[in-house]
Amino acid sequence: MARFGMVVDLKRCVGCNACTLACKAENGTPPGIFFTKVLEQLAGQYPIVKKKFIPVLCNHCLNAPCVRVCPSGATRKRDDGMVLVDYDQCIGCKACAVACPYKNRELLPQGKLRQGHFKGHLTPFEKVKYSKFQEGVVIKCTFCCDRVDQGLEPSCVNTCPAEARVFGDLHNPESKVSRLIRQRGGFQPMSEANTDPSVYYLE
Amino acid sequence: MTGQTVPMADEEFVMGFRKQNVWTKWIALAFFFGKVGSGMFILAVLLNTPLIALAGLAIENVGKGGSLIIHLGRPERFWRAVSRPQSSWISRTVWVMGVFTLIALLYLAMPQGSPAWQFFKVLALIGGVAVAITDGFIMNDSPAIPLWNTPMLPFLFLLYSLLGGTSVFFFLVYGGWVGVTPLIDLETLETVLIIINLMGVAIYLASLANATATARESLRLLLRGQYSTMFYGFVVAIGFILTLALTLFLGASGGALVVGLITLADLIGHFFIFYLLLLVGVYAPVTGKLTI
Amino acid sequence: MTQAAFSPADKDRWIKSACKMCLHGCGIRVNVRDGVILKIEGDPDNPNNMGKLCPKGHSGIMRHYDPNRIKTPIRRTNPNRGPGVDPGWEPVSWDEALDIVGRRLKKIRREDPRKLLVAINDFQRIHLWGWGAAFGTGHYFTTTGQFCGAAYHPINGIIDGAFASVNDYEHCNYWIQIGGGDGFSSHLHVAGSIKRMADARVDRGMKLVAVDPRMAAYCAKADEWIPILPGTDRAFILGMVHVMLHELNRYDAQFIKKHTNGPYLIAPGGRLFRCRETQKPMVWDGGDNMAKAYDDPTVGDFALEGRFVVDGAEVTPAFQLIKDALKDHTPERMSGICDVPAGTMRRIALEFVEAARIGSTVMIEGKQYPYRPAAINFYRGAIGHCQGTHDHSAIKLMNMLVGNIDVPGGHLGVGLDHRLLLIEPGPDGMIKPQPHILHPPAPFSCPPQTLQMMEFFPIGLDPAHLVAHNILHPEEWGYDFKPEAALIYHANPLKNINGYHKVLEVFRMLEFIVAIDILPNESTEWADIILPDHSYLESYMMTLCEPPVITGHTLRQPVVEPMYDTRDAHDILTDISHGCGCLDEFNGLLNFTMFLKPEYYLEPGRKHTAQECLDRMAKSIYGPEMGLDWFRQNSNAVRRQKPGEMYMPWDGMRISLYHEYFLQVAGELEEKFRSAGRQWDTSSYHPIPVWNDDHPLHRIPAEYDLYAINFKAEAVINHHENTTIPWINELVSNIPIHKGVLINTRTAREKGISTGDRISIESPFGKVEGLARVIEEIHPRVIGISNAIARWTMHPVERKMNVNFNRLLPASLEFTDLVSGHQETAVKVRISKI
């Protein structure tokens, strides 16, 4: 069985946020909600300053706290490693949101879907996209499961101008992700949390 | 992050600490009612005042249960919360509450003094304690937030539930609403409990001083940051100093008003300590030990 | 438009088109389901962006569906205009709107066409820029170059017939980038360039050195960030050139001798020393120790150095003059100016010449080329100053000294369009200077006819920032007319021209403003009539603009039916031309600007639709089989440039190391002014870039203790324009550098300012207020202002932070580069907490 994962090459990433908006466009996430972001990390003091761009998204952890704490069973893990929320079962207790060490989950509050990006006016695009969502439940990055199930790569990977994001099967030692992790010493975010993320970073 | 102080990022696209912001007032209220309710029940059982035990039970179920349901994004689906007790502490607390309520009702239904009554009395007491503690485990079960991830928490929950119960009783008795055979001197109990809780909180916070940077950030928010005024005002000044002063210098002799004040002050401190502990729940920076 | 494409039969379609969320026109594929646009992706079959999209490209959906778009022609009902004053728009029919505009413009045209100001800035439709010429007015009342390209394009054209230039992504190993976002965020073709740059950096281990007062994205990714004071890049460069010429004594002598005018002998006074009989420029043959014609086959060794006496005249090789001129430009002295340590200059200069591998060659597709994998790349930040010509020349000089111009690994000329580099033989064995790739020069006239004084800038680009001043002070240069109306199409002059208060006064003066736009903006909010354009997802265009590496057009085509009662801007201009009686002139103009072959010329008196014109344009460029229909089928004709097109297409001609051409132009200009009886300072027409201590920017009194710069070199923003798109607005609201005025921690501490404080920023020319954002990664003597915090439009999505940088900038001849027309885009300020 495949285990899907992503490798983010921090050397290639230029912090352009194309991924952030490719994700917005693919998923039609409501105002203020991002399934992926590009964080900047700063160190040092002028004139010796270092700035890094670090894209973050749900890590689809193998040992996912969000799955463990979910009282309703709405958050589940697929055999291929994708951690998904079943909107019909979610009771909105937000235990998963609290439990995610990466703060990758958000509640979709009441009213958001009616408000839309243009405050009270829903664009035709939003009308279509918002029909997939439910208010009062917790949402997060889906690893673009619909695209992946059709054999496409996730939207953020597809757009990345620097090709800093690579998607593939972590279980297949020959996949590009596995090779990159091996060759460039890929590491998982906050490994001390023992969540075994499916997202790896290359420095 | 070499030699750099980690910023509090909140929603900005910056690598830094982030505050927990989905468990707020309703969860705090649920904890509050949970503890006060169970505390009242426990004392009521010990002091053998079935009516108040019933009241405690009601507070527990209506107050805590109600707050939890309001907290839900989809209240109409609350019943789903019970489906995974094996792994989820939320499921567990709901179960524990249910079972406890059942036992408690049976205990109250039994003819006083009968062996069954004796038996259920013990069970009910255990249940009360269990209810008080399990909430502590809900918070304690979040490794993501170092501030909460300590066995001290369930313990604090128990202490506070006893204090809460006691001060309510204290009010009811010396306010002259209920008469009980004072097997215990409520006034000293109140005083002792306040002091124990004070120590409990102190030890808990002190234990954080040399914990992870993230826990220390929580501590900073509480003692020096954004929330310090609330903390010193409601928790320390009102919750501890005022209550202690009043109980020590006036106490029951002060009459209904003073007693009422003591209880009120205690409950205010009680609510705010846990409310603030929720608000200052801080996550570590996403990439953890990743440095530049 | 082929209706078939929209048959409801195929409910879920991917249609190929071109992006227009910035000027570059990447290939896109758009997913339309049941008539709704659901996704825009990069077109993997387009060699331009190779399937990549930048964030702006994605945000096109929200621009298209913006409910604030102009849905029908609208007319103002509120007679008083002003910033934030609601025009009280009311819809009018197209016929009525066009009639009003037509009659008004016809009247002006009859009286004096020069009373119409024109602001047209659609970068993807440069062929429409000249509409004013068709009407009979030459004014450019919008930033068309003086904020970015004025000191750039003409100099490129003069040196190697290029329009722009960029380092060789595929072969460069040591890339110095100065004040430009190439390969990261901005300038040439963002999406595709990011990929090419990432491959170079990570796959090939290319070293990147970044020079910028603030840590832009490209600096964050660089191996080394060198903070510098604004407007002093030339000092930094010349300090390094001094090291190369006077300390290391390392440069590509062969290249200079063979491919530049470096060996040409210069007579006293700076002009070429010519053979008395043949009038040919002379060189010194170091072998035979005698002067010879530059093209004398017997020349054994072209001497670069030395001083010689020929026919009694003291003559010196151009190279020697350059070397002499820079003798006193020691790193120590230059360091005092640009605040880069002398040691750093020495180190970088050495690394640069080392990496250049002078003398090495490489085989590409069977042809041998010099191989110089080290080059300096730059743009607006480095040369956007009132001595920009010399800033630019200095950088080109350092590149040329290692022989990297238009060779593999080096600094390559880039064309404006499919014509690529315009290579023609010029006089004296040199390549013909091409300073006028955008539009032909304006013949000298005093008083000038154009308010931007184009007549006085024979090799420059329109200094549009002078327009307002000249309108307000006509007497200074003897203008005998007063503008009364403006036509604004795809431009925001009130926002984009510096010296805001002057521009504002002009807007107050104007009696009639017509705008062609998709949205209200700071300027169109002043219009009397707005004629709504299609969005780019509803219209046609053949896009190609400043392409590095590749060439060829991509078709922009409608992916959905127009949402509203809008029309294609091109067709609107045709209607207006018809209405005011300049249709024939407009058609004539398009024949020229759309590169139409005679057999495809537009007929006089006939209105041609935009599609028709584009079809003829396509056929003229690509042949009769490749009209619009071919492009509908195939989407693009984009291909990689051939090595012969990219590398030394001028082989056999010499390029200009010593800009004697400047002196020639200056001479002619002085002559004209003399006969016109006016004074004009031509001293900046200097053949050698040197540091000039008398620099207007740095002359600003010391009480203005900080420099202020602004920037758009961040991939999420397009000019100021796209901050009204909710997705973009969400991003910039979360990204620190777009949340306030950037101030270095140390400076902020000294001035008692912390993040979130309201501060006032005051230059000698204006004053603005804004929120402070304290950061580490900016020069302590510089504050940075993102274009994302600049706007005040009434658009509901806009954050309206209104830190209008153009209020702070000067807009006068004093702060204008008299060669190129470039304005000063940095300024000195003092700031204080409010």
Ligand SMILES: Nc1nc2c(c(=O)[nH]1)N[C@H]1C(S)=C(S)[C@@H](COP(=O)(O)OP(=O)(O)OC[C@H]3O[C@@H](n4cnc5c(=O)[nH]c(N)nc54)[C@H](O)[C@@H]3O)O[C@H]1N2
């Ligand atoms: N994403 C994006 N791409 C664009 C555009 C856009 O708006 N957004 N606009 C297009 C257009 S029209 C243009 S003109 C180009 C502009 O492209 P760029 O020139 O790359 O962008 P700018 O932000 O104008 O300036 C580049 C850098 O110069 C720095 N700078 C400012 N002053 C100085 C200085 O004195 N010295 C040095 N060394 N650096 C300085 C700024 O901090 C900035 O980082 O981009 C084109 N492409």
Ligand SMILES: Nc1nc2c(c(=O)[nH]1)N[C@H]1C(S)=C(S)[C@@H](COP(=O)(O)OP(=O)(O)OC[C@H]3O[C@@H](n4cnc5c(=O)[nH]c(N)nc54)[C@H](O)[C@@H]3O)O[C@H]1N2
């Ligand atoms: N302070 C400051 N001023 C600057 C700059 C800066 O960096 N800072 N940059 C300068 C530079 S380099 C340049 S090139 C100029 C650019 O200045 P402008 O050319 O004015 O740039 P934009 O604001 O991108 O475009 C102007 C307007 O075009 C309209 N528009 C957008 N899409 C369409 C369309 O499809 N059809 C039509 N008809 N209209 C459309 C929008 O309303 C937008 O406001 O600004 C210059 N001015």
Ligand code: SF4
């Ligand atoms: S799109 Fe790629 S390069 Fe741009 S920010 Fe995202 S990951 Fe980094």
Ligand code: SF4
């Ligand atoms: S990142 Fe957070 S939300 Fe995603 S799987 Fe891991 S724990 Fe769950």
Ligand code: SF4
């Ligand atoms: S919010 Fe929904 S998904 Fe998250 S834990 Fe509660 S029920 Fe599960």
Ligand code: SF4
């Ligand atoms: S995988 Fe899909 S959902 Fe997840 S961040 Fe990327 S685009 Fe968004």
Ligand code: SF4
């Ligand atoms: S670079 Fe310009 S044309 Fe290309 S995708 Fe980005 S906005 Fe569109």
Ligand SMILES: [Mo]
């Ligand atoms: Mo520009």
